Amino acid sequence: MASSSYNPSILLKRIFSLNETSPLILSLDTIAQTSKNLLNEFVYCSSTNKDITIVYISFETINRPSYATNFIDASSLKLQDLISTLRTYLPSPQEKVAGKFLVIIDSINYISNTNLSQFISSIASPNITFLVNFHKDMPELNDNENGIHYPSSFELLHFMAATILEVEPQFSDTVEEEDVRSNLSKFIIPKGMNNSTYMLTLTNKRKSGRSINYQFTINSDTHEYEIFKDMNEIEDNVNNENPEALQDLATFNLSTSAKQKKAKDQVELPFLEAQSFNTGGAIVYEFEKDDDYDEEDPYEDPF
Secondary structure, eight states, X not given: OOGGGSOHHHHHHHHHTTXXXXXXXXXXXXXXXXXXXXXXXXXXHHTTOTTEEEEEEESSOOXXXXXXXXXXXXXXXXXXXXXXXXXXXXXXXXXXXXXEEEEEESOGGGXXXXXXXHHHHHHOOTTEEEEEEEEXXXXXXXXXXXXXXXXXXXXXXXXXXXXXXXXXXXXXXXXXXXXXXXXXXXXXXXXXXXXXXXXXXXXXXXXXXXXXXXXXXXXXXXXXXXXXXXXXXXXXXXXXOOHHHHTTSSXXXXXXXXXXXXXHHTOOOGGGGGGGTOSSOOOOOOOOTTOOOOTTOGGGOOX
16 A cells, blocks of 8 residues: 555646545635635636636635636525525536536635535535635534534534645744744734745545545645655555564464555445435445345345
């Protein structure tokens, strides 16, 4: 499962241009680094595709962005009214359309955690990609309808999103990060924050259940991405097997072959079907050629 099979820069470019399958993309920002430049990067990379319709849902943005095909001011709308308005601009799940639809939400914080799943699943469609922004510094809107043990908005979004992009300021060598974070906690924003050059942490979830993680330096002026850290190499080094250390520990082979590692990486875990936003419950099972299954025996019914 070496991370070398994924080219970080190409993967990031595919995500920005909406060529990587990802129904929900979660953007995380703070008062130290806004995600505005990140959202503009999506628009820049997908601008060559004329078949993309951009629907912008605004809770905080006053003026309609120039790139938005449709603009919805959701600041005074109830949830059901927002869903009804949004549906007029988007295809239904059963409708077959050639183009893609990008739904940008400038701040998903204004939708409570008890309504998040309902909102996204009621709109989700194969041709629609949600790009939602979540302010990590903003207190969560929690109505506690489902009890105190119900997941927070951040936890729900983190689970549902197939791609997570977190932006942070790029600190110079002369700046102490602890001092900056201390000032930010007091709403004192130091100079040099919210620049067009920033750090981006990418988490991309594969169907095998494994997440690949990279850290980039992004320059939004030149649209250049430079890999800063491959966090998968660190993970692989920690989990790397040492065949010599496993010798003579047992009468059978304890190591994993390259073929077994590749097969493990290609496994598709059923619970990740939740990220496709299919409504209702379902048991995901596919029969294999070696399965011994008797259709007339009710005790062997896998469903």
